[in-house]
Amino acid sequence: MRPFIFTGLLLVYAILLGPLEGLAQVGRYQQGFHREGNIFHFITTGAAVQLEFCTPSMFRVRVSRSSAFAPPEPWMVVQYQWEQVPVQAAETPQQFELRTAALRVLVKKAPFSLDVYTTDGRLLSAESGADGNGAFLAGDTAGCRKALQPDEHCFGFGERMDALDRRGRKLRLNVGRGQGRPHIIGAYNILEANYSPVPFFMSTRGYGIFLHTASASEWDMGHTHADRYTFSAAPGNGELDYYFIYGPRFAGILEQYTALTGRPPLMPLFAMGLHVGTYSGGTWGHEQHTSVSYVLALARRFRQLGIPVDILFLDSTWRLFGKQGGKGATTFEWRETFHNPRAMMDSLYALHYNMVGLHIRPRLDNGRHHHLLDSAAALGYTYPEADNPGEFVNFFDTAAVNWWWNHAAMKVAGIGARFFKTDEGSAFGHPANESSKTGPTDSVALQLHNVFPIAYAKAAYEKFAAHNGMRGMNHTREGYAGIQRYPFIFAGDWPSEWQYFGPVVQAGLNIGLSGVGYWAHCMGGFEHPADPELYIRWCQFGMFSPVAMVFGMDHPGYKEPWNYGKEALDIFKQYALLRYRLLPYLYSHAYEMYTTGKPLMRALVLDYQDDVNTYNITDQYLLGSSIMVCPVTQKGAATRIVYLPEGRWVDYWTGKSYAGKQYLNVLAPLDKMPLFIRAGSIIPTQPPLQYVGQRTVDTLTLEIYPGDSARCRIYEDDGKSLEYRQGVFALTEISSRTMQGNIIIQMGKPEGRYRSPVKSYRLRLHLPAPPAAVSGSSPVRWEYDATENVLLVSGLRAGSRLTVTKGAEG
DSSP states (O other): OHHHHHHHHHHHHHHHHSOGGGTTBOOOEEEEEEEETTEEEEEESSOEEEEEEEETTEEEEEEESSSOOOOOOSSSOOOOOOOOOOOEEEEOSSEEEEEOSSEEEEEETTTTEEEEEETTSOEEEOOTTSTTOEEEEETTEEEEEEEOOTTOOEEEEESOSSOSOOTTEEEEEOSBOOOOSSGGGTTTOTTSOBSSEEEEEEETTSEEEEEOOSSEEEEEESSSSTTEEEEEEESOTTEEEEEEEEOSSHHHHHHHHHHHHOOOOOOOGGGGSEEEEEOTTOOTTOGGGOOHHHHHHHHHHHHHTTOOOOEEEEOGGGBOOOSSSGGGSBOOOBOTTOOOHHHHHHHHHHTTOSEEEEEEOSBBOBOSSOBHHHHHHHTTOBOOBTTBSOSBBOTTOHHHHHHHIIIIIHHHHTTTOOEEEEOOGGGTTSOOSSSSOOOOOSHHHHHHTTTHHHHHHHHHHHHHHHHHTSOOOOEESOOOTTGGGSOEEEOOOOOSSHHHHHHHHHHHHHHHTTTOOEEEOOTTOSSSOOOHHHHHHHHHHHHTSSSEEEOOOOTTTTTOGGGGOHHHHHHHHHHHHHHHHTHHHHHHHHHHHHHHOOOSEEEHHHHOTTOGGGTTOOSOEEETTTEEEOOOOSTTOSEEEEEEOSSEEEETTTOOEEESSEEEEEEOOTTOOOEEEESSEEEEEOOOOSSTTSSOOOEEEEEEEOSSEEEEEEEEOOSSSSGGGGTOOEEEEEEEEEETTEEEEEEOOOEESSOOOOOEEEEEEEOSSOOSEEEESSOOEEEEETTTTEEEEEEEOTTOEEEEEOOTTO
């Protein structure tokens, strides 16, 4: 009955005191307006307010019950110091006006509220003019209400699986997953999937909001009131803290957001290849079947079948389950079925696997030979719980991280493990997936719950980078704002059922719109056996994902491609080889992501935010700037409908060209996932390899799809070291333009401090008819393949120029 009594009391208060939403507003401006550096100060009748300009197009809003504001935190935001921003300030009896080169911010005095315009007068965001809008501090909740414009749509919020456009929806952001039983309505409830929430969104009006909080947050995006949205955090500790970011394009918003929270680093080049996970022959309940021999046989089979792969990781059953935490904790001791794991590691590296990793959990446990939990607890390196010293390594404590690395992680890093899969970071202050434990539940721990996965991943990423003497790589399931720095997440443990395939695609689109560019999923699904058709379709999508990973829990299939029949094996290999051919393209876009924050996997709305047709397309995306990927997510489908945005698009399989701004029903036989190339694209490719580093790639093939103009920048470096951060890399620009019946292609020279191994280029120019003439700055060899409608030109050198005169039908 309590909820009804509470609701009744609220109704009485609302009647007596006016609209409920106005109760918690920060009041009206009272005094104290002044400027300190980039910060403008205001005192209202209910709060102290700071408005800090970070750049001409981004500002931070902080509202506190007192004049004390929280100190900087290192987990979400990495940039707190900003250059001086020129701001013109003016005051009238009704408002303050703050103007930069990009924005005009009107600070209304009564009630205190913010309206934001572009300098040419276009309204971006409004709080004034509606009762209840503006910042509020209500009890232990801090939040804000703003107007939602009639034409406004909102995207982001992290790895959400239920929708793309959030207008009209409510959501709660708190790391974890559904808790109900059975799993089909709990852990597998896509509405509650929250493995990596991000309190950030972008509006089609041209701005973004990042709520800077580690607490759980609530977002009502026009659900309760169609003309306004509300965001709030609890516990709010008496302070609201958010950033307003003006683009106006989504790419510009992401660039600024990732400057604030950190950019994805470059992973090793080989991390763009195939990742294979294994339970070593024995998943839970079958641990007795695990063995070194299974792992080595698996690794050899990929090589024997000619399926390229670079990374192998052993999931949880490699380790001995401990005395206290069982499978939910880590002893760092090998299961007794693993005889001589050091020799296993040596053999895997002899097979040219570039990295071998291990699955861990953040809880420590005592094993047969080592009592890591007791040792860490005695030293104060575990996070304390209500009635015991705790089991979680305190990854917020540098001394605890150093101890964990030296005395726990090094037991496996010292024999060859080169990265961890840092799993179940969500269990800190939250019910665990693999036990009945919750962990620390004090008020501080609850506010650290969302950033614990970041601290956990950071520790492993940075320690392995130093130990390996190369770029770090960490593989994790949970994340929050800032997780993109450490550097990739996967979509979680979704069953091998058709009903989850489409939502996993959506998860990848949403996480990319939230600043996380490296993302993977378990091809074919994780739990349960997959039917061969689902396996094939999911693997096609997986090979065109930012990170390609195949891994499953089902015994005895484990999502290994030869367990799904010859057709599945052949198609798996076909797409794996295609991915490896695309490595120069993918790596060049990874560099773009490192410099701009623009993700590899791009929801169509990211590049076409003014096209309302893209707002709810959840099963198509751009991989990089040129390749549109259209997974087939319906069982038995022989066709699928695709939407082609503005421009011209070329069917990758047939070469047929189509005008944009239309829907097509295209053939989708089982071996062909629909792919379209944006006209005006240059895609660098290489000969397929079995692993990165198999041989030096000294010839690249450029797939050129002519348009009015095309341009690509090929990025190269040593693929492993951190020297790229000091500018040791090369960029080669290739351009094409069409004018007066001629296609003119210019091969730039590598620029930069890295010496490119590429000596020549081969061109594949996609033309509907033979050219009338081909000429170059030096003699060229060419032929026209009429079966593929491709002009082949070989032997081109950097710095050369080619002119192709179109034929009568071209």
